[in-house]
Amino acid sequence: MTQGTAEALRLSNITKRFGDLTANDAVSFSVDEGEVVALLGENGAGKTTLMNILFGQYTPDSGTVEVFGETLPAGNSRAALDAGVGMVHQHFTLADNMTVQENITLGVRPLLSLGLERAAARKRIVELSERFHLAVSPDARVGSLSVGERQRVEILKALYRDVRILILDEPTAVLTPQEADDLFSTLKQAIANGLSVIFISHKLHEVMAIADRVVVLRHGKVVGGVRTADTDTHALAAMMMGSQAEPPEIAPGKAGEALVELRGVSTPDIGNAPGLKAIDLTLYAGQICGLAGVSGNGQAALADLVGGMQSAARGEMILYGNVLHGWSARQAVHNGIARIPEDRHKTGTIADFDLTENAILERYNGAPFSRRGWLDWGRARRFAEEIIEKFDVRCPGPETRIRLLSGGNMQKLILGRVLEAQPRIILANQPVRGLDIGAVNYVHRQLLDARDRGAAVLLISEDLDEIMALADVIHVIADGRLSPAFGRGEMTPAELGIWMSGQGFGAGSYHAA
Amino acid sequence: MRLEPIRNPSVARRVVPIGLALGATIAIASLLASVAGANPFSVLGLILKGAFGSKFAIVETFNRATPLIFTGLAAAVAFRAKFWNIGAEAQLYAGALTTVVLGTGLLAWPSFALLPLLAFVAILAGALLLLVPAVLKTRFGVDEVVTTLLFNFIFLLFISMLLEGPLKDPMGMGWPKSARVVAEARLPRIFEGLRVHWGFALALISAFVVWIIQTRSTLGFEMRAVGLNKDAAAFAGIPVNRVLVKTALLSGGLAALGGFSEVAGLKGSLTLDLSPGYGYTGIIVAMLALLNPIGVIVAALFVAGIFVGADSMSRAADVPTYLADIMLATALLLVVLAIMLTRFRVVRD
Structure with missing residues (x-):
């Protein structure tokens, strides 16, 4: 960015306390017009609180928010929106049963608008989607769109409202690598059009790729602000984590007997997500088996099967050498299967x-x-x-x-x-999703300890780095089909990526389903 | 304006809104009474006097509260598991029906054997009546609100048919009324000379039993888990459908026990006006009690007190008895609002 561009947003000395906890401690930073600033920090570092203050959800104990030089009144949730600040949340706020256009115009146009107005709105949406490379049909129902497409709708919604500062909260958490690349090219387009972007993330390489500057938060304080050109991922990680939390050192596991065997197992589809298609899988004692794949490719079906929520429609499941007849969650628990569910809020706890x-x-x-x-x-x-x-x-x-x-x-x-x-089998479905680095390392340590005690671990994750670091063997799942087992270090991420995209499976195995 | 949850509400925060709601209820009732021509400042006193002012009044209130405790428990048990049983009215009549069928001379048993049998069969009848909607819900996903509600009308017409036909009392001078149950099938009074019968004690015992089940038993644990989060309950291995069926059986049985208690303890025979909507009022009782079984006792006494007291007040002050219904509806709406205000605060944008 060239020096001397106008300042779009400035947060000055923001402090917010909740009881004894200081969520934001004299936080100051600014974003220039056309600049991408990454806000980096662990969970609980104070990023969310800061955004809630910006949007008037919380009133800060001290400090001010200025947008284009004007101070926003504290605690007014419309002020930031009216000043041209828009946010795309990690969890989308779209109505599934409405079309893309209806979602975008919802709240800015009367519900019963005239045909003429609708045509104008449609034209504007098409223009915006072309200008920012956000390919999505205005007439598609949001419920039928993929996660990546929904995110595009969210961004379009913000652009339609003429935002000048766009905040993206963990935008790539739900995207495939290709979708993430598309997002980045859209953002570049947006910046070229003078938009300012705040990019909230934990993923260091993305931050390096997209941001001009990085502001690092730790325990509510700004601990660093650097230009990406002057730093690297190691320095950022050190800043973000402080001195704590080393990644676990991992020795390979010693495989024992087969505890779970799936032979030619198929299961019905779950909604839009495919079921399993004639898969073979063996879990060995003392080994972590990593299941890699893009979300929605049959992971849920496999987790349901091993966790006792679903029985095989075809094929057989063998547990400790016995073919299973009748299978339930309660039986899974009583047979020594530890289940760490994907969604700890919805299914893991009450x-x-x-x-x-x-x-x-x-x-x-x-x-x-x-x-x-x-x-x-x-x-x-x-x-x-x-x-x-x-x-x-x-x-x-x-x-x-x-x-x-x-x-x-x-x-x-x-x-x-x-x-x-004392489980003999552990089903860990996205066990570290949304956790901060300290908790991530803790969970990983526990899984490795259990493995070393002789448990068979099935680790399902969308984070390839996690799988490559922990798993002794890796299977890739794509459209309900399972790749052969790959040993530790046998495949590069790029090679696994080919399997994840659904290539690499022979035509024959597809028809086996 | 929007609502913001309060993390740890203070004692004042929990008590004051409820007090205000009750005060506002009385204010509205007084206002309406004055519109009807009574002295608005005498309303509260007259209601209290009518409900609790004399031995007769208290007995009346207890007798009115008895069936409400049963139907209130029926709703509280079912709602805790998010099984919406709106059919306590029909289940209550089912219990009353079996009581008159078996208690009017068919069985010449002594009291100590006959009464438990009648109670047991009543429970069975109410449970079976609710089993049908429960199975329809768990098997086919049929909404139990619709089925249990409509069952009320079907079952009342069925009772009406029986009272005009096979169950009609030959000595009843043509009224649609069953014969009276035999002396051995009557619940005795708790105290000599007072019209409070053992049905009231049975209601209190039932409330304690339900409370113990909910807090101490695995079934209670399952029912609460299913009510709070069905997905997590199913994931943990709780057989959700089986729990819902068990909940329905318990709920239906409790409502039917109310029917047994009304016939065997108070009325002695079955008529179509056995229940002036106890099944529906039980829902109000359960809501006011926040689904707590012990709270149901208090809420039932409160609601019964309003009914009995407002009835007596309307006679004393010469205003329509509908005032009792209005008061009850106002109390429910305001207390529900107050309960929300104990947990949320209103924030103005």
Whole structure:
């Protein structure tokens, strides 16, 4: 960026406290017109609070927000929007049953607009999508769009409202590498048109690729502001994490006996996501098996099968050498399968249950937590206290409702719940999604320890780096089909990428489904 | 304006809105009474006097509260698991029906054997009646609100048919009314000389049993889990559909026990006006009690007190008895609003 361009946004000395916690501590930074600034920080570093202050959801204890030189009134949620600041959230805010155009014009146009107005709106949307390379049909129903396309709709929605500062919260978390590349080219186009962008992310290489400047937050404070040209990913990581948290050192696992074997297993499709198509998979004791793939390619079906939520429609599943007949979640638990679900809020825990109740959720039914249908709350509470102690769950106590815990602490409770049962098989579905680096390393350490104790681990992840670092063998899943097993270090990321895109599977295996 | 959740509401935050709601209810009732020509400042006193002012009044309130505790428990149990049983009215009549069928001379058993049998069969009848909507819901996804609600009309017409036909009392001088149950099938009074019968005690015991089930048993744990998050419950291995069916059986049984108690304890026979909508009022009771079984006792006494008290007040002050219905509806709406305000604060943008 050339010097002397106008300042688009300035946050000065923003401080926000919640009780004893200082979420933002005298945070200051600015964004120039046409500049991309990355806001980098772990979960809990204060990024979300800062954005909530910018959008008037919170009133700061001190400090001011200026947009194009004008100070915004604190705590007014329309002020930032009216001043031309738009945000694309990580979780989209689109109505699935409406078309792209309806979604974009929702809230800026009367619901019953005339045909003429609609035609004008449509023309504008088409123009914008061409100018910014956001290919999406205005008449498509949002419910039928892919995640990447939905994100384009969100960006179009912001552009349609003439935003001049666009904030993207973890925009690539849900995208394939190709979709992420498309997003970056769109952003470059937007910058060329004078738009300013704040890019919130933990992913260092993306930040390096797209941003002009990086502002690093740690524990609510700005700990660094550098131009990407003057830094590298190692320096950024060090800044973001401080001195704590080293990535785990990983020795390869020693494979033992086969604990789970799937032979020619097929399962029905789940909504838009494909089911399994005649897959063969073996999980060995003492080994981490990584399942790589773009989200929505059959991971859910495999997780449901191993976790007891679904039975094989065809083929057989063999557990500890016995062919399974009849299969349920309860049987999975009682057969020593630890299940770490993909969505810890929706399926992993019950938000309004306390820690004790969540701790016994899978095993309340029978010894040691109940006898003849009557619960032993004393025992349950001691179990919860053990987990809190052993797994370092930060909470006021076992009677805390789990809704009040952070994602990392929630995940630790789930880990404790399943690992305390000495499982022989661990199904870890996106176990570190949304966690900060400290919690990520903790979860990985636990999985590796379990592996070294002789457990078979199935690690499902959309993060290829995670899989390449942890897995002893890797399978790629694409459209419900499973690749052969690749040993540690046998494939490069690029080679796995070919399998992930669905190439590499012989035509024959497809027809086997 | 928008709502912002309050993380740890203070005691005042939890109590004051409810107090204000009750105060506002009385203010609105007083206003309406004054429109109807009564002295608005006498309304509260007259209601309290009518509900709790004399031995007779208290007995009346207890008797009115008894069926409401049963139907309130029926709703509270079902709603806790998010099974929307709107059919307590029909289930109550089912319990009353089996009581008159078996209790009017068919079985010549002594009291200590006959009463438990009648209670048991009543529970069975109510449970079976709700089993149909429960199975329709779990098997085919049929909305239980619709089925249980419509069952009320079907079942009441069925009772009407029986009372005009096979169950009609030959000595009833043509009224659609069943024969009276035999003396052995009558619930005795708790105290000599007071019209409070053992049905009231049975209601209190039922509330405690439900409370124990909900807080101590695995079934209660399952019901709460299913009600709060079906997906997580299913993932944890809780058999969601089986839990819903068990919940329905318990809920239907409780409502039917109310029917048994009304016939065996109070009325002695079955008529079409056995229940002035106890099944529906039970829903209000359960909501006011925040689905807490012990709270159901308090809420049922409160609602019964309003009914009995407003009835007596309207006679004393010469205003229409509809005032009781208005008061109850106002109390429900305002208390529900107040409960929301104990958990959320209104923020102006």
